[in-house]
Amino acid sequence: DGGITQSPKYLFRKEGQNVTLSCEQNLNHDAMYWYRQDPGQGLRLIYYSQIVNDFQKGDIAEGYSVSREKKESFPLTVTSAQKNPTAFYLCASSIGQTGFSYNEQFFGPGTRLTVL
């Protein structure tokens, strides 16, 4: 899982609550990503950030929010507007720089969110 940490490992949320998932990296990467993983669906991109103080919606951003105040941190908030939040959430980072199109992404260990 390289130099990316995610916390907590397991998270339980009641209906109507917002929760925040932490993602920290010490790889000095510019770009960071949040994915959602559901059984049989692969990974789907929620949000991404190419540089500090900038982020963009991915394919399934509704009901989620992010911030990127520091290069090493990219927290994800799952809001009460997300109707089906139970899933495995993965954070990733890469060197960034749009010219380097072939850099692999490095993943954290994931957070499993369950709505009670």
Added chain:
Amino acid sequence: AQSVAQPEDQVNVAEGNPLTVKCTYSVSGNPYLFWYVQYPNRGLQFLLKYITGDNLVKGSYGFEAEFNKSQTSFHLKKPSALVSDSALYFCAVRDLNTGFQKLVFGTGTRLLVSP
């Protein structure tokens, strides 16, 4: 749109036998292809990538992948499977339609290696 397909949900192989996990791609332009492995309740680990050059790419843990342009395939292979190779494998392609390094992932193939 850029996409990859993993036609097999599960692959079963006996330990010591060769294994192949299939991936086909659909891209406009040159493909940048990746393989990742995921162990239970863990993040994805990078195995290898194809950017250009030699069609046979060697990666981590004895894995290799063969790029075939005419068949638009990028199959993952290993000459001799280990029980510890049992995991979920994802193929991914760089989405060249975006200005950032978006990866499009397949749905994954579960590999089960029996003793």
